[in-house]
Amino acid sequence: MGALDGIPADKDTVKKLDREHVFHSWSAQALIDPLPIASAEGSYFTDYDGKRYLDFSSQLVNVNIGYQHPKLIAAIAEYAQRATTISPAFANDARSEAARLICEKAGHDLSKVFFTNGGAEANENAIRMARLHTGRSKILAMYRSYHGATHGVIGLTGDPRRWGTEPHIIPGVVHFWGPYPYRSAFHSENAEQETERALQHLRDTVMVEGAQTIAAIILEPVVGTNGILVPPPGYLAGVREICDEHGILLISDEVMAGFGRCGEWFGIQHWDVRPDLITFAKGVNSGYVPLGGVVVSAPIAATFDQRVYPGGLTYQGHPLACATAVASITIFEEEGILDNARHLGTDVIGPELAKIADRHPSVGEVRGLGVFWAVELVRDRATREPLVPYNAAGADAQPMNDFAAACKQRGLWPMTHFNRTHVVPPCTTTEQEVREGLAILDEALEVADTFYTGSDS
Numbered sequence: 001m002g003a004l005d006g007i008p009a010d011k012d013t014v015k016k017l018d019r020e021h022v023f024h025s026w027s028a029q030a031l032i033d034p035l036p037i038a039s040a041e042g043s044y045f046t047d048y049d050g051k052r053y054l055d056f057s058s059q060l061v062n063v064n065i066g067y068q069h070p071k072l073i074a075a076i077a078e079y080a081q082r083a084t085t086i087s088p089a090f091a092n093d094a095r096s097e098a099a100r101l102i103c104e105k106a107g108h109d110l111s112k113v114f115f116t117n118g119g120a121e122a123n124e125n126a127i128r129m130a131r132l133h134t135g136r137s138k139i140l141a142m143y144r145s146y147h148g149a150t151h152g153v154i155g156l157t158g159d160p161r162r163w164g165t166e167p168h169i170i171p172g173v174v175h176f177w178g179p180y181p182y183r184s185a186f187h188s189e190n191a192e193q194e195t196e197r198a199l200q201h202l203r204d205t206v207m208v209e210g211a212q213t214i215a216a217i218i219l220e221p222v223v224g225t226n227g228i229l230v231p232p233p234g235y236l237a238g239v240r241e242i243c244d245e246h247g248i249l250l251i252s253d254e255v256m257a258g259f260g261r262c263g264e265w266f267g268i269q270h271w272d273v274r275p276d277l278i279t280f281a282k283g284v285n286s287g288y289v290p291l292g293g294v295v296v297s298a299p300i301a302a303t304f305d306q307r308v309y310p311g312g313l314t315y316q317g318h319p320l321a322c323a324t325a326v327a328s329i330t331i332f333e334e335e336g337i338l339d340n341a342r343h344l345g346t347d348v349i350g351p352e353l354a355k356i357a358d359r360h361p362s363v364g365e366v367r368g369l370g371v372f373w374a375v376e377l378v379r380d381r382a383t384r385e386p387l388v389p390y391n392a393a394g395a396d397a398q399p400m401n402d403f404a405a406a407c408k409q410r411g412l413w414p415m416t417h418f419n420r421t422h423v424v425p426p427c428t429t430t431e432q433e434v435r436e437g438l439a440i441l442d443e444a445l446e447v448a449d450t451f452y453t454g455s456d457s
């Protein structure tokens with residue numbers, strides 16, 4: 001009998017065991033009905049009834065290289081023959097090379113990698129490093145952000161996922177508003193004004209909090225789950241200036257924006273701004289084996305040359321995960337995957353979504369870059385009233401649920417959040433596949449249009 005023979009082969013057993021024994025994240029356990037997935041390949045996954053879905057979500061926006069990439073699978077099998085686990089206390093060839101490659105891609109003076117198992121742990125360690133390096137305690141983070149679900153970084157998170165942990169979150173976190181031209185917290189009328197006012201708001205926040213108490217500002221260079229909020233020109237450079245003026249560190253949370261999502265290795269490179277710390281996970285190896293980390297600039301790394309860094313993880317720099325990162329980065333280069341992501345954004349998704357917006361009154365705005373796009377749905381273009389309320393659930397969420405069901409029925413797996421659908425397929429998706437997915441989206445948006453109440457419908 002093979003060691004894997006016990007894995008059930010039929011949908012009903014998979015589902016039954018899931019319901020009995022698997023405790024799912026972010027869910028009321030009795031109210032969910034997870035779809036059992038039988039297989040996946042390229043940009044598609046297939047259920048046990050043989051229904052194939054084109055994945056416009058990349059799972060949790062992490063399968064940047066697509067499913068079952070043959071070269072990546074071969075690399076995992078090859079490295080598994082050599083080493084499956086070596087503790088972080090030893091040096092390991094795959095870990096050394098993964099760290100070198102990631103630093104090379106990060107550029108500037110980012111010279112060392114502290115590996116973790118995922119994004120939340122990366123942010124935990126980035127804020128710990130920032131606090132110890134600066135000797136200051138406060139961390140500034142944005143409203144409309146997500147930084148992970150562990151106890152420390154859920155406090156950084158600026159969305160409803162934080163509420164369930166309150167008030168037991170770590171002290172010393174202050175939230176501020178980032179730019180969002182379509183729903184400006186600053187009532188701006190154009191992108192230039194938005195940059196100016198968002199930066200003034202950040203300066204004011206730093207002033208009243210006391211610059212000398214602030215260790216770091218953490219931000220997603222392009223806000224991901226909370227709306228694919230692409231910063232207006234000059235914003236990130238302005239944040240860097242504020243940091244430099246006050247000795248505050250800039251942490252770029254690239255967990256979702258990195259490794260091709262924005263058409264660059266790291267999203268912040270789109271604006272040529274230097275971070276002091278980068279956190280990454282997801283796309284570094286598309287989750288084929290869990291991996292995350294912090295890329296550390298030389299001065300911060302030097303703080304811990306003679307002083308013990310008080311943190312570590314049993315599976316840190318896991319050899320199989322690191323080998324998968326080396327292989328994934330190599331495949332990205334060999335196959336021009338960053339170019340493909342840029343091409344899809346500039347020549348296909350952007351122009352096609354603009355046409356879709358023209359056809360559907362319920363589309364308030366489309367925005368994005370690379371393979372990182374949002375379609376923001378509204379009841380009324382004039383008032384910009386969202387198609388569903390903020391954090392809608394139950395009956396309030398019905399318009400978005402109906403829209404998502406229409407996509408799924410037609411074989412497209414969408415990523416919906418609040419009143420938006422995100423277009424976030426793997427970076428390896430072909431132009432033809434993207435066009436097919438957008439055609440389905442176009443049809444399904446007719447469902448959203450039925451909830452439109454504006455007078456111009």
Ligand code: PLP
Nearest residue numbers: 118119120146147148255256281
């Ligand atoms: N940071 C960002 C921007 C994310 O999108 C996520 C996950 O979605 C995280 C951090 C947390 O990563 P993980 O779920 O791997 O802990």
